[in-house]
Amino acid sequence: MERFQKFILLPFILAASLTGLGFCYSILNGPTNATVLAGSEARFNCTVENGWAILIWLLNTNPVLTVINSQGPIETSERFTSHSYNNSQSFTSELIIHNTQLNDSGKIECSIQKLDGSSFAFLSVQVNGSLLIKNSTLIVKENTTVEIVCEALGWAPAPDIMWMTNDSLIDKSRYVTQQSQGSNDLHNALSVLTMTPTNTEILTCLADIEALPNPQNASIAVIVGNSTLGK
CATH class of the missing domain: 2.60.40.10 (Immunoglobulins)
Incomplete structure (x- = not known):
């Protein structure tokens, strides 16, 4: 019985520990839907409370750019770059998709890697024929x-x-x-x-x-x- 009680209490202890380590932050404003012409740029903003550790941008569930609080953005493709804006209470990451293609259309997600720590919008890329x-x-x-x-x-x-x-x-x-x-x-x-x-x-x-x-x-x-x- 004692062993069972410890098992039940473990998630609560872990949650309390994470909160104490600065995990009590959330997304204040997520990205908004965008419609752009193919070949142009698409921009999305995600604002989080200070205390965040890692922010990941995903396009159709595929990670395209990572921002680490202690290091800054990790850009692995010239098509996906970022800007950042700080103030005393929050951090804003701006994802920039260059030379948008028709198959870029879909779900854009900002994730801070915690429960309820994601926000999403949709990108529509259109072609002018x-x-x-x-x-x-x-x-x-x-x-x-x-x-x-x-x-x-x-x-x-x-x-x-x-x-x-x-x-x-x-x-x-x-x-x-x-x-x-x-x-x-x-x-x-x-x-x-x-x-x-x-x-x-x-x-x-x-x-x-x-x-x-x-x-x-x-x-x-x-x-x-x-x-x-x-x-």
């Missing part, structure tokens, strides 16, 4: 219905497509957009706008994903004339 309208100018006969094709290739995720005419949005009922799976986890989109122009119009196709500060665009001038084909 190409956008093309085949012709820059199209000359059509009056009262002729034409189809204008806009092609987006090599995006991640598939972009949202919109059309504008002379700086005004075109109703979605006037165009049809189809998405398809490309290679290397990339996506394509094909949007077809049907119209019967009565005057010269500048048509613009816009493709947008969250990481883009502004949508990518491609334009065509549709001119009502006597010929059916332009350059």
Whole structure:
């Protein structure tokens, strides 16, 4: 019975000892979600109370950078570096992921190697592909219905497509957009706008994903004339 009681008390004694050695620290602010374009940087901050011993950054459960209180960061890859910021009460580690790739998307975790000592966020890496309208100018006969094709290739995720005419949005009922799976986890989109122009119009196709500060665009001038084909 005495032996059993010692076994039960051991975890409590160990926990008390660790607390006495300075293990009573926690994560004050963990990383936050980020969405970036492939090839750019992604940055994550993790702030812990003073008294910490070791901080590990993980990407999709794989350790990518370790910070030791007594030594500083241990960087094993040029793609994963860090900055640190100290004050009287806390320490902040900033993980910097350079030249982000599509397969970097996933869970970013900050761990201080203790019970309830981790915090996580998610990284979304997106790819800005190409956008093309085949012709820059199209000359059509009056009262002729034409189809204008806009092609987006090599995006991640598939972009949202919109059309504008002379700086005004075109109703979605006037165009049809189809998405398809490309290679290397990339996506394509094909949007077809049907119209019967009565005057010269500048048509613009816009493709947008969250990481883009502004949508990518491609334009065509549709001119009502006597010929059916332009350059």
